[in-house]
Amino acid sequence: xxxxxxxxxxxxxxxxxxxxxxxxxxxxxxxxxxxxxxxxxxxxxxxxxxxxxxxxxxxxxxxxxxxxxxxxxxxxxxxxxxxxxxxxxxxxxxxxxxxxxxxxxxxxxxxxxxxxxxxxxxxxxxxxxxxxxxxxxxxxxxxxxxxxxxxxxxxxxxxxxxxxxxxxxxxxxxxxxxxxxxxxxxxxxxxxxxxxxxxxxxxxxxxxxxxxxxxxxxxxxxxxxxxxxxxxxxxxxxxxxxxxxxxxxxxxxxxxxxxxxxxxxxxxxxxxxxxxxxxxxxxxxxxxxxxxxxxxxxxxxxxxxxxxxxxxxxxxxxxxx
Amino acid sequence: xxxxxxxxxxxxxxxxxxxxxxxxxxxxxxxxxxxxxxxxxxxxxxxxxxxxxxxxxxxxxxxxxxxxxxxxxxxxxxxxxxxxxxxxxxxxxxxxxxxxxxxxxxxxxxxxxxxxxxxxxxxxxxxxxxxxxxxxxxxxxxxxxxxxxxxxxxxxxxxxxxxxxxxxxxxxxxxxxxxxxxxxxxxxxxxxxxxxxxxxxxxxxxxxxxxxxxxxxxxxxxxxxxxxxxxxxxxxxxxxxxxxxxxxxxxxxxxxxxxxxxxxxxxxxxxxxxxxxxxxxxxxxxxxxxxxxxxxxxxxxxxxxxxxxxxxxxxxxxxxxxxxxxxxxxxxxxxxxxxxxxxxxxxxxxxxxxxxxxxxxxxxxxxxxxxxxxxxxxxxxxxxxxxxxxxxxxxxxxxxxxxxxxxxxxxxxxxxx
Numbered sequence: 001x002x003x004x005x006x007x008x009x010x011x012x013x014x015x016x017x018x019x020x021x022x023x024x025x026x027x028x029x030x031x032x033x034x035x036x037x038x039x040x041x042x043x044x045x046x047x048x049x050x051x052x053x054x055x056x057x058x059x060x061x062x063x064x065x066x067x068x069x070x071x072x073x074x075x076x077x078x079x080x081x082x083x084x085x086x087x088x089x090x091x092x093x094x095x096x097x098x099x100x101x102x103x104x105x106x107x108x109x110x111x112x113x114x115x116x117x118x119x120x121x122x123x124x125x126x127x128x129x130x131x132x133x134x135x136x137x138x139x140x141x142x143x144x145x146x147x148x149x150x151x152x153x154x155x156x157x158x159x160x161x162x163x164x165x166x167x168x169x170x171x172x173x174x175x176x177x178x179x180x181x182x183x184x185x186x187x188x189x190x191x192x193x194x195x196x197x198x199x200x201x202x203x204x205x206x207x208x209x210x211x212x213x214x215x216x217x218x219x220x221x222x223x224x225x226x227x228x229x230x231x232x233x234x235x236x237x238x239x240x241x242x243x244x245x246x247x248x249x250x251x252x253x254x255x256x257x258x259x260x261x262x263x264x265x266x267x268x269x270x271x272x273x274x275x276x277x278x279x280x281x282x283x284x285x286x287x288x289x290x291x292x293x294x295x296x297x298x299x300x301x302x303x304x305x306x307x308x309x310x311x312x313x314x315x316x317x318x319x320x321x
Numbered sequence: 322x323x324x325x326x327x328x329x330x331x332x333x334x335x336x337x338x339x340x341x342x343x344x345x346x347x348x349x350x351x352x353x354x355x356x357x358x359x360x361x362x363x364x365x366x367x368x369x370x371x372x373x374x375x376x377x378x379x380x381x382x383x384x385x386x387x388x389x390x391x392x393x394x395x396x397x398x399x400x401x402x403x404x405x406x407x408x409x410x411x412x413x414x415x416x417x418x419x420x421x422x423x424x425x426x427x428x429x430x431x432x433x434x435x436x437x438x439x440x441x442x443x444x445x446x447x448x449x450x451x452x453x454x455x456x457x458x459x460x461x462x463x464x465x466x467x468x469x470x471x472x473x474x475x476x477x478x479x480x481x482x483x484x485x486x487x488x489x490x491x492x493x494x495x496x497x498x499x500x501x502x503x504x505x506x507x508x509x510x511x512x513x514x515x516x517x518x519x520x521x522x523x524x525x526x527x528x529x530x531x532x533x534x535x536x537x538x539x540x541x542x543x544x545x546x547x548x549x550x551x552x553x554x555x556x557x558x559x560x561x562x563x564x565x566x567x568x569x570x571x572x573x574x575x576x577x578x579x580x581x582x583x584x585x586x587x588x589x590x591x592x593x594x595x596x597x598x599x600x601x602x603x604x605x606x607x608x609x610x611x612x613x614x615x616x617x618x619x620x621x622x623x624x625x626x627x628x629x630x631x632x633x634x635x636x637x638x639x640x641x642x643x644x645x646x647x648x649x650x651x652x653x654x655x656x657x658x659x660x661x662x663x664x665x666x667x668x669x670x671x672x673x674x675x676x677x678x679x680x681x682x683x684x685x686x687x688x689x690x691x692x693x694x695x696x697x698x699x700x701x702x703x704x705x706x707x708x709x710x711x712x713x714x715x716x717x718x719x720x721x722x723x724x725x726x727x728x729x730x731x732x733x734x735x736x737x738x
């Protein structure tokens with residue numbers, strides 16, 4: 001008897017839910033807003049991702065609609081099946097290993113240098129005042145600038161023939177100017193410095209928003225109890241800011257996996273492929289060299305790293321938020 | 322009466338305009354939207370349009386690297402041009418093999434071969450089919466700055482062997498002059514050194530054998546020696562400080578500003594360096610040109626040349642009008658204008674003698690005496706192997722790879738193709 005009533009209530013539940021959604025306008029909203037978003041997401045995100053997965057086991061120049069399609073003009077397929085060869089070549093390629101290492105370095109520097117700087121500055125200037133607003137604007141400006149423009153500006157700044165680097169070398173009385181973008185470890189360190197400079201303002205803004213939402217009474221109470229500014233920061237503000245910090249870590253890591261626009265104008269991956277990131281490596285060895293199958297294999301790897309990180313992070317650090 | 326005929330002519334022109342102006346030939350070129358190229362191109366278009374009412378030619382320009390990267394997708398789209406610039410070589414073979422180009426019919430080929438360059442036509446052919454028409458002849462040689470040479474007491478025209486060249490490099494270093502400028506970040510300027518050394522060592526047959534994978538492909542004694550000879554130059558630190566952080570444009574600007582004794586570059590550098598230099602560049606009197614010297618015991622010859630074999634090719638849906646325009650655009654009249662205007666060194670044999678520019682004349686002489694013309698290796702071997710050659714040229718220049726490892730890496734890349 002009990003089970004039948006259960007079935008009965010479940011059967012009537014669904015129409016009820018829909019009817020309620022219809023009457024309060026939710027269903028209409030869904031029907032209007034969901035399809036375009038779903039379509040755009042499918043066409044521009046899901047399909048290319050699947051495509052990359054299908055292209056990865058082929059040797060393919062990118063000419064023709066897909067590697068397995070028969071080319072009527074030649075009587076052969078556009079591409080050639082090579083199985084796991086693209087992945088093996090990728091793993092064995094020293095430039096790929098360097099690019100992977102560099103990408104990890106970007107993430108490490110973002111987490112260990114950029115975020116602490118952002119947090120420190122946010123703690124200094126989160127309170128509303130005219131001077132703080134000016135500082136916020138100044139610190140946020142690099143983030144607003146287009147990546148490619150930033151890269152070009154720094155490629156001039158760091159040029160030892162004409163740039164600030166020459167001026168500085170002359171000032172210090174060095175015989176030969178310093179060319180950071182032409183020297184091996186320095187080229188990528190320069191990129192790292194620009195990344196920190198460009199994005200700390202963004203994270204600072206996240207922290208400022210978080211700090212402003214912490215109730216003033218709590219801080220006030222701590223102050224009355226005699227807590228110093230450092231104690232207030234470490235025992236009240238930072239713990240309460242933790243949800244904002246986890247989000248900023250998430251953006252940092254995913255952003256680190258995607259660094260590309262700064263690399264191309266500054267070093268184009270050089271000297272000797274020492275300053276590639278995973279994405280600039282993909283672009284150079286996949287697209288520029290007309291090796292779309294290989295590029296897809298790198299893309300699949302990059303995607304896998306991103307997804308694994310996102311899933312693990314969501315289910316551990318951000319759990320319950 | 323005069324009035325009536327004018328009105329008649331005007332109305333005829335108007336109807337002609339509306340009736341036939343529906344054929345547009347889209348032409349995509351690399352960055353030639355500056356003088357003197359642009360003038361030559363727009364004049365050619367204007368006179369062709371005047372002679373062929375109803376056909377409109379639409380010229381588009383794109384910066385070299387952007388052009389290379391956009392072309393594969395562009396060719397597959399509806400926005401594909403009717404003809405485009407081609408460096409020939411591996412990328413062109415791929416486009417032809419995959420059926421993206423329109424082949425010329427036999428009658429047209431026979432007709433064109435009568436006045437266009439046969440060698441240039443051959444460079445734009447693949448598997449017996451002809452796809453385009455050749456334009457400029459390009460050759461790479463060593464430019465020298467006469468002022469520096471005189472101050473250092475060097476006579477560059479006496480440089481006949483590679484050892485002579487290395488000696489001049491040492492003299493320049495000792496005299497406080499940068500021996501060579503190079504845009505190392507672009508990599509391809511460095512690959513000229515490696516290519517020419519390899520050509521002098523192995524000659525035409527050796528290069529063909531490498532391309533075919535015979536005799537170990539790239540992993541053989543000749544390529545190894547090419548790397549070792551290249552390293553002998555590198556060990557003298559012949560380049561300007563920070564050369565790996567500079568692109569070709571920057572390097573040729575330094576050259577135009579008189580920053581070095583030598584510059585290993587093609588004939589196009591004349592205009593490029595003057596454009597990029599801060600004070601208009603070096604004058605004709607300050608510049609000299611010598612061929613890349615011979616390497617002792619090599620199988621090549623000092624008269625073997627490295628350079629381009631470029632022109633324009635037709636895409637598969639190109640209308641017949643595009644063929645007409647191509648013939649005119651790369652034809653005798655335009656090439657003669659290019660030669661006398663100092664725009665480029667023509668491939669058309671009958672226009673070669675018209676080159677007036679003192680410097681371009683020297684390049685025309687080098688090209689004219691060529692015993693074997695090798696296409697730029699990064700074009701000849703296609704984007705992947707060509708890119709690897711550029712890579713190892715740069716990596717050896719920074720000491721990141723040994724000649725042995727370079728040869729192995731090239732062979733591995735070739736085998737995978």
